[in-house]
Amino acid sequence: MSSDHPTSPVSAGDGTVATGQNKFVTPDNAARIRIGRDADNDHVLADLQVSRHHSEIRRAGDTYQVVDLGSRNGTYLNGRQVHKPTVIHAGDVVSIGRHELLFDGHRLHDHVDTGPASLIADDLTVRIKDKVLLDDVSFALAEGSLLALIGPSGCGKSTLVKALTGLRPATQGRIWYGGRDLYADYAQLRYRLGMVPQDDVLHKQLKVRTALRFAAALRFADDVPRRVRWAKVNEVMETMRLTERAKQRIDTLSGGQRKRASVAMELLTEPSLFCLDEPTSGLDPALDKEVMQELRELADKGKTVVVVTHSVLHLDYCDRVLVMCLGGTMGYFGPPDQLLAFFDAEDYADVFTKITEEPERWTRAFRNSPLYARYVSAVNPTDRSAPRPALAAKAAAEAAEAAAAAAVSVTNHATVDVSEAMTPATPAANGDYPAPTSEKAPAITVPAQRSGQLDDEPTLQVLPTAPPPLPEQIGIEPTLARTRPNAPAAKPGQANMDKQGWRLFARNPSAPLRQYATLCNRMVRVILSDRGFALFLLAMPLVLAVLAYTAPGEHGLEFGNVSQGIQAQQLLVVLVTGAAFLGTAAAIREIVNEAAIYRRERAVGLSAAAYLSSKLTIFFLINTAQVALFVWLALFEGPPTRSLVLPSQTMEIIVAMVAISLVSTVLGLLISSLAKTTEQTTPIMVVLVMALLVFSGGLFLLEGSPIMETIAWFFPTRWGFGAGAQTVDLFGMMPKTFQDPLFQHTPELWWRSMIFLGIQLAVLIGLTRLALRRHEPGRS
Numbered sequence: 128m129s130s131d132h133p134t135s136p137v138s139a140g141d142g143t144v145a146t147g148q149n150k151f152v153t154p155d156n157a158a159r160i161r162i163g164r165d166a167d168n169d170h171v172l173a174d175l176q177v178s179r180h181h182s183e184i185r186r187a188g189d190t191y192q193v194v195d196l197g198s199r200n201g202t203y204l205n206g207r208q209v210h211k212p213t214v215i216h217a218g219d220v221v222s223i224g225r226h227e228l229l230f231d232g233h234r235l236h237d238h239v240d241t242g243p244a245s246l247i248a249d250d251l252t253v254r255i256k257d258k259v260l261l262d263d264v265s266f267a268l269a270e271g272s273l274l275a276l277i278g279p280s281g282c283g284k285s286t287l288v289k290a291l292t293g294l295r296p297a298t299q300g301r302i303w304y305g306g307r308d309l310y311a312d313y314a315q316l317r318y319r320l321g322m323v324p325q326d327d328v329l330h331k332q333l334k335v336r337t338a339l340r341f342a343a344a345l346r347f348a349d350d351v352p353r354r355v356r357w358a359k360v361n362e363v364m365e366t367m368r369l370t371e372r373a374k375q376r377i378d379t380l381s382g383g384q385r386k387r388a389s390v391a392m393e394l395l396t397e398p399s400l401f402c403l404d405e406p407t408s409g410l411d412p413a414l415d416k417e418v419m420q421e422l423r424e425l426a427d428k429g430k431t432v433v434v435v436t437h438s439v440l441h442l443d444y445c446d447r448v449l450v451m452c453l454g455g456t457m458g459y460f461g462p463p464d465q466l467l468a469f470f471d472a473e474d475y476a477d478v479f480t481k482i483t484e485e486p487e488r489w490t491r492a493f494r495n496s497p498l499y500a501r502y503v504s505a506v507n508p509t510d511r512s513a514p515r516p517a518l519a520a521k522a523a524a525e526a527a528e529a530a531a532a533a534a535v536s537v538t539n540h541a542t543v544d545v546s547e548a549m550t551p552a553t554p555a556a557n558g559d560y561p562a563p564t565s566e567k568a569p570a571i572t573v574p575a576q577r578s579g580q581l582d583d584e585p586t587l588q589v590l591p592t593a594p595p596p597l598p599e600q601i602g603i604e605p606t607l608a609r610t611r612p613n614a615p616a617a618k619p620g621q622a623n624m625d626k627q628g629w630r631l632f633a634r635n636p637s638a639p640l641r642q643y644a645t646l647c648n649r650m651v652r653v654i655l656s657d658r659g660f661a662l663f664l665l666a667m668p669l670v671l672a673v674l675a676y677t678a679p680g681e682h683g684l685e686f687g688n689v690s691q692g693i694q695a696q697q698l699l700v701v702l703v704t705g706a707a708f709l710g711t712a713a714a715i716r717e718i719v720n721e722a723a724i725y726r727r728e729r730a731v732g733l734s735a736a737a738y739l740s741s742k743l744t745i746f747f748l749i750n751t752a753q754v755a756l757f758v759w760l761a762l763f764e765g766p767p768t769r770s771l772v773l774p775s776q777t778m779e780i781i782v783a784m785v786a787i788s789l790v791s792t793v794l795g796l797l798i799s800s801l802a803k804t805t806e807q808t809t810p811i812m813v814v815l816v817m818a819l820l821v822f823s824g825g826l827f828l829l830e831g832s833p834i835m836e837t838i839a840w841f842f843p844t845r846w847g848f849g850a851g852a853q854t855v856d857l858f859g860m861m862p863k864t865f866q867d868p869l870f871q872h873t874p875e876l877w878w879r880s881m882i883f884l885g886i887q888l889a890v891l892i893g894l895t896r897l898a899l900r901r902h903e904p905g906r907s
């Protein structure tokens with residue numbers, strides 16, 4: 128690219144020119160263009176996912192570099208996040224929020240994705256070990272289409288939705304989203320996808336408005352003011368007709384309202400593609416119809432909507448229906464009004480019977496049908512026999528016209544009707560199904576160009592719209608990626624997710640810190656909203672303290688003779704067990720309970736470190752208070768006679784017990800992130816608390832049994848019990864045959880016990896962070 132490109136005389140005095148919603152800059156010498164949401168940027172992007180000062184394009188000698196300014200949602204170059212100043216080349220696409228800036232060597236052409244995006248599934252196959260869950264599924268959807276996915280239970284509908292949204296990428300095949308490889312560019316494109324899974328992704332204990340406000344705080348750039356976020360929340364509630372329910376708890380909403388709340392949450396980020404997994408399950412027919420109507424409205428507003436449904440009553444609202452057969456194959460893809468004729472069925476029950484009884488036959492029948500040729504092969508990017516070039520040429524001509532028109536009047540998009548691609552198939556030769564009578568003709572939206580001043584532009588500019596699209600970009604064709612040779616492909620079965628982690632934290636600590644504060648706040652609100660759980664947390668230490676008083680003897684942990692030693696040992700066992708129980712009980716369900724929420728929020732930019740830190744902080748505070756109360760009450764009448772390190776004997780015991788409970792909390796969180804269901808956690812907890820008790824060394828002597836002693840090293844109760852025993856000098860009270868050298872009353876041993884607990888804590892936190900990766904989107 129040349130640096131001697133002429134500078135433009137078209138700018139206003141301040142170097143900016145207003146052009147509709149956008150303005151473009153003509154900086155003198157084009158040394159730098161700052162891009163962001165604030166009005167003081169050279170190029171302003173009105174998008175709540177864009178930070179106030181988001182990125183810069185800087186000149187560096189004869190080249191230009193893109194630099195992220197520590198934005199919350201990142202700057203992407205050809206779909207990969209930019210972590211350091213990176214040189215841009217002609218044809219590169221810099222993406223910021225919903226904006227795509229195409230660099231032509233001199234200028235950046237700004238195209239905003241306001242919704243419409245086409246979708247092509249190309250030969251999607253999902254295998255888990257030897258099992259094929261999805262088998263060669265291919266189809267194309269024009270923007271603004273509504274697709275219903277139907278089929279018998281277990282045929283792979285959810286699997287397909289997970290593949291389409293990158294939650295569990297296909298092990299083979301690709302998805303082209305608006306012409307871009309979804310898996311390769313997933314780190315950036317995931318913000319454009321809306322996904323409403325079967326499980327609710329809002330905390331049901333919260334009120335609708337509160338839950339949506341938290342969702343907005345976690346999704347928008349960290350510097351978006353609260354009033355702007357709240358206004359957006361009000362807007363999406365209005366759109367989904369939830370304003371009257373704003374103060375109602377989500378668990379008191381009807382099924383349909385709950386789904387609307389989930390859709391409202393997704394609308395916050397204005398995604399282009401919406402996938403909903405059984406939003407109508409459990410709803411009565413009226414609500415079912417209502418939800419389908421709403422999805423139709425969304426599609427009419429330009430969103431591409433994919434809905435999994437068991438209900439076939441309202442399929443006529445859809446543009447396309449995909450019938451799946453057991454084994455994950457396609458039994459039908461096409462307009463709803465040709466479906467029954469294709470299956471030669473009277474009703475949908477007949478269709479389900481046929482595909483359940485003879486899935487292979489119907490898979491084959493569809494493969495060989497003109498419907499397949501028309502709706503699948505014709506737009507399948509791998510099928511070179513398809514009549515694509517003609518379509519592309521026609522669309523290219525229309526696009527050129529559209530671009531010329533846009534040169535005069537500035538618009539964000541021009542719409543070119545390429546409905547030919549989507550017109551119904553002609554009747555089959557064998558007359559198996561009738562010719563369609565009516566058909567929506569989805570329009571393919573083409574970015575238009577603002578021109579007029581282009582000839583005299585300065586060296587570096589941002590233009591508010593895109594250049595004339597390449598022919599392949601016009602139809603539902605996956606070729607934008609081909610124009611970007613730098614774009615890395617995704618590995619099979621994976622979607623490219625950039626790791627932000629510490630690098631982002633170092634550049635912009637406010638973003639993850641803001642998330643951390645929001646998550647802590649939300650966790651407290653969720654706990655307080657669940658009165659039963661809050662009372663349980665408060666009652667547990669009281670109940671345990673009462674139980675501690677059932678231990679025989681009146682001397683508590685006082686130093687004394689052998690009989691007092693036995694009493695002290697028994698009381699310490701109660702304290703250690705109580706502390707371990709308090710630690711694990713609350714934490715063990717936490718992550719598995721909200722795994723669906725975590726997965727969804729990770730997909731829209733939640734920091735895993737912020738998430739885990741918030742859990743640790745709140746649980747540590749709760750556990751510390753609980754254990755301190757429990758131990759203080761239990762030792763009210765019998766504190767230890769002497770201490771080792773701290774001035775207060777009781778405090779020293781409390782510190783040891785708190786340490787046990789914190790390590791147990793993290794152990795609970797680790798198990799919670801590994802568990803598949805909440806039900807699994809209860810038996811695991813019972814076994815875990817038993818093991819913590821056995822390996823504490825309080826029930827019987829571990830010394831002298833090397834295997835037991837070695838295993839005990841890995842249990843926090845071993846070191847916590849040891850620290851308590853050292854404080855009370857259990858070694859000094861017990862007869863020789865019951866003396867464990869670990870229990871000697873020395874400060875060195877006490878510190879050693881605490882250091883071991885600290886190491887266990889750190890290791891378990893690391894393991895929990897790793898285990899959380901199981902819930903990451905973009906992994907198979």
Ligand SMILES: Nc1ncnc2c1ncn2[C@@H]1O[C@H](COP(=O)(O)OP(=O)(O)OP(=O)(O)O)[C@@H](O)[C@H]1O
Nearest residue numbers: 255258259260278279280281282283284285286287
């Ligand atoms: N992680 C997995 N490992 C092995 N098999 C799996 C896994 N996930 C799903 N399956 C299997 O893949 C098949 C398709 O599952 P999927 O959930 O996609 O079906 P579905 O059509 O959505 O079913 P339903 O209508 O009952 O929700 C089922 O047989 C299921 O048991």
